[in-house]
Amino acid sequence: MASLPHRLVATALAATSALTVGACTADPAPRAPERTTITFWTMPFWIGRPNNLKHLVEDFNASQGKVKVELTVLDWQTGRDVIKQAVMNGRGPDVWLANNGLELDLLTAAKLAPLDALGYTAEDLGRFRPLVKVNEYQGRLYGVPLYFDVNVLLYRKDILQKYGFTEPPRTWDELKSTAAAITGRSAAAGKKVTGWQFKGMDDHLNAINPTWESFLCQAGGALTSPDFKTSTQNTEAGRTAMTYMKSFYTDKVSTTGTSALSGFIEGDVAMFSFYQSVISDIAAGNEKTNGKWAAAPMPVGPKSGCSAVGGHSLVARSGLPDPGAAGTFMRWLASPSVSTQFMEFHGIFPYDTAKVPRETKVVVDSFYQTDPSWAAITTQLDRSTPDLLLQDRHAFATRWEAQKSEIVAGVDGRTPVAEALRNLDAKVGKDLNSG
Known part of the structure; x- marks a missing residue:
């Protein structure tokens, strides 16, 4: 609130000094409360x-x-x-x-x-x-x-239908066989379409984190022990998840460097998974995607159909x-x-x-x-449950950086699966124990 002009202040003081005993003055205007x-x-x-x-x-x-x-x-x-x-x-x-x-x-x-x-x-x-x-x-x-956010399966209805699939895959086995059929048949027809791409093996490397954690969860794995003190990715569940993901590249179903999102919009990738908010990006493809795609729950793994949150x-x-x-x-x-x-x-x-x-x-x-x-x-x-995210807050920054290197290296075959997971546990474990 601005201060009163000097002339008005002087007038007020003069009036106050002239007051006789028992005289009263009007209450000042109420000041608006400050926000x-x-x-x-x-x-x-x-x-x-x-x-x-x-x-x-x-x-x-x-x-x-x-x-x-x-x-x-x-x-x-x-x-x-x-x-x-x-x-x-x-x-x-x-x-x-x-x-x-x-x-x-x-x-x-x-x-x-x-x-x-x-x-x-x-x-x-x-x-x-x-x-x-x-x-x-x-x-x-x-x-x-x-x-x-939760991870969901995004699929091109037009591409699946072209190669004889009327429904999206519901299990890991169906996902692999459907993707392999699309990649193989499209290549034989002269224009290869990647049947599946793991988001994060592409131009958005950070996306490998929710991608990996979703498949680890579906294999029955966890990021840490219940007390959050030990990194627990080099386990049977971790090896199952990474071996499954690696098989897409070993069997040439998928190709590293293929962008999941832009490839999907352009019709060069038939399926991928990510947080459902990516739907807004897909819809922005306009005539390239309108009426040609749909969402489905994640394919169920050996233990569950959970995903990252x-x-x-x-x-x-x-x-x-x-x-x-x-x-x-x-x-x-x-x-x-x-x-x-x-x-x-x-x-x-x-x-x-x-x-x-x-x-x-x-x-x-x-x-x-x-x-x-x-x-x-x-x-x-x-x-989906809170469990993964509650585990993830422990050594979060270290884990998300380590997964970007170790998971990608293990999945694309540069590092053996067990070694990639051991490296990951070692890096994250050091941070978990630093306190």
Whole structure:
């Protein structure tokens, strides 16, 4: 609020000195309450329309007069590291975008505020899907999910039908035989189509992490021991998963360097799997993909049909002078009504629809009814548990870097399977034991 002009101040003082005993003056005009400013740092998680984040923050700021949010959008390449370093040094934002599962370093250093300290009630927290447990630490929740991701199978209906397949593969054996038939028959016809590609063996190397963790899970494997102290990928399950993946390249069903996503859009790859949010990229292929593809649950492995879990959450810095203000913004941006908007890019609705307002459930159901992909996504969601993501937060950065080198080398045959897994366990194990 601007200060009063000097002339007005002088007049007021003169009037005050002239008051006689018993005289009274009118009360000054009430001062408008100051708004608490909250800084929010995020990466552009709204796939395809990053400007929508700016519009959402503007909508929030216009919705009430107590809290004002200042938005900073960072890039995906460096944003997460920038946020973490700033928070660890005490100079970070008040609220920021985090991966589901959260950063163990921030949790153990008490840098994150538990949701109940931000104004969340037990009733608030009870409305989320059980997968919200991925953001739990020592019995308390620290992240409020915006949406979840799970791996699904994406397949070109036109290509499968061309080579005699009317349904997508449902098991590992069917996946391998279907992919081999498409690769072989298409090559014999003069235009080779790769029947299957593991995403991450291509131009998006980081994608090998959820790809590998999905197949490891389906083989019955785990990333760590139950106490999170030992890396457990060099096991029978790990060798089963990697040997299966390697067979696609040994048997020349797949070719390293073939891009799963762009190849799929161009019709050069028949099938691949990744987080369901990649559907937005496929749809952007327009006439190249319209009506030519579909989604299915992941093919079931020797033990299960589970997959990696991902997505994003909001978290707040601990020790805020007004934690309730941060909670007000988080409860708005991650509310059931706003969360339905993230379904536009196939972000999985994080709430139990039986526990949200009727009008919100109507919106969610409309997405399910108008897009057949949601049937596969929800089936896959029901197969998935928090376990992998809770394990993954331990030595996360080391594991994700090590898997990019060791898994790819083991799958493409540069390193024997057992050696690749031993190397991986050694690198991750060193980090797990560094504390």
